[in-house]
Amino acid sequence: MLTPQVKCYELLTLTVLTIVKTTKMESLGNHPIIVIGLIEEKAELPCYITSIQKDDIPTLVFWYKDNITKPIYTLDARRRSLVRARHSSVFMTSRVRFVTDTKPALLMFSSLNSDDQGSYRCRADFIHARTRYTDSILKVIEPPKKPVIRDQNGKILRSLIGPYNEGDSLLVICEVEGGVPSPNVSWWRESVLLDDTFKIIKAGTVTNELLIPSLQRHDLMAAYSCRVSIYNLTSSFSSTVTVDMNFRPLAVRIEKEQAILKAGKTTKLECQAIGSRPAAVVTWWKDGRSLRNVKSSNSVDGNVTTSILTFKPSILDNNKTLICKAQNPLIRNVVLKDEINLNIH
Known part of the structure; x- marks a missing residue:
């Protein structure tokens, strides 16, 4: 036996x-x-x-x-x-x-x-x-050349790429020249295999396209690697790109503890915007006009933006609406707001 x-x-x-x-x-x-x-x-x-x-x-x-x-x-x-x-x-x-x-x-x-x-x-x-x-x-x-990663326009991508906006699609193309026999080309996220469907576009050149339809927050600083292997032996030939991203604000709110105000008395109102990357731009509005007496600060990680409005209401402001808006300037057409009705005594 x-x-x-x-x-x-x-x-x-x-x-x-x-x-x-x-x-x-x-x-x-x-x-x-x-x-x-x-x-x-x-x-x-x-x-x-x-x-x-x-x-x-x-x-x-x-x-x-x-x-x-x-x-x-x-x-x-x-x-x-x-x-x-x-x-x-x-x-x-x-x-x-x-x-x-x-x-x-x-x-x-x-x-x-x-x-x-x-x-x-x-x-x-x-x-x-x-x-x-x-x-x-x-x-x-015969080992191939080091993999080259390109975007949809053919531009070579290296190391940190982006920033991409939350919700954007990501298309990266790995291109490998040479190698006998023809190498296998695959995409990985850290240790997870994402795509191993490669194709030969011309003699001696193999490509593999990776499409992420919609980037989410968990894709921030994700490392995507193109790896080359022959005979199921993974060689040292690989290239990696890391995704940088912009986030829209997740929430904005006005602290309403001081919603009852006194006419002629200066007071301060606070508004917080959470979840933006980079830090959100916070503005105050009344009657369609931007209020200027504002100071803003950001948390260490930039995740929270705090804006303080110094405001001296008059009796004419009674029942008017005060609005706080938050926006990531790098992401258009996404504005969050919170508002209060002014109650002036």
């Missing part, structure tokens, strides 16, 4: 998962080891040269690639020890060497190129035991 075993080879910053099925035979069967490496970086292909018989040693090791009948690399230990064995490489340069003092032994590439991709077979002959084979598939990744 086959026993699944999971083995992991660490290649630079890439973790490569390989599944090997162990049997009683010397061959590893029809399940090649998948090794993934970055172009111009290092990679290692395993070769099992340990005999299942005690005190047996390998005498010859051959490496074959694809359908090439002649070995691309040979180790000859028939007349000498394994440490002093003769190495020869027919088709490869000095950037490839075979190391036997590791378990398993490794065919090591110092710098991968695209021609290295393919199927490999390591054949190990022993003094007594049957020949043992190790099959590998080497996939060479």
Whole structure:
């Protein structure tokens, strides 16, 4: 019965998962080891040269690639020890060497190129035991360029974007050039996947569009990241934008404790606007005219604006309406107001 075993080879910053099925035979069967490496970086292909018989040693090791009948690399230990064995490489340069003092032994590439991709077979002959084979598939990744984020007009967006008004739609387009094989492009908000439906718009260019139909308050300073991955391995290639926003006021109210006023006596009325970003502009109105004797202050976080009106009513103001208006100057046509009827004694 086959026993699944999971083995992991660490290649630079890439973790490569390989599944090997162990049997009683010397061959590893029809399940090649998948090794993934970055172009111009290092990679290692395993070769099992340990005999299942005690005190047996390998005498010859051959490496074959694809359908090439002649070995691309040979180790000859028939007349000498394994440490002093003769190495020869027919088709490869000095950037490839075979190391036997590791378990398993490794065919090591110092710098991968695209021609290295393919199927490999390591054949190990022993003094007594049957020949043992190790099959590998080497996939060479050519990383893409860093993702570029654009708006609907094609303008490149970086870092902090906006500010957008509450309720606005947001369209961001991630564009990735290059990469072999063609990369996957996805949008994330922190650790949450939002969209992984990308498309190829031209040879070598992949895009993914993210549409937020209506920005809400919880989208303030939200970080949206475009990530690139190949073979389900997430690389370090990503770009992120953070959304800045403007908020309309949520509420405005006049403190009505002093609603009963005395004619000819100066008094102060207070009005508060809450929820605006940036701080709201608060104005006072009577008979359609703006009142000027006003002082305003904002809370530390800018969320609350307090306006104090110094007012000296006359008997003619009795039963007139006093209005306090609050507006974010960056958001047009959104004005909140509160009003009181003046009761002058």
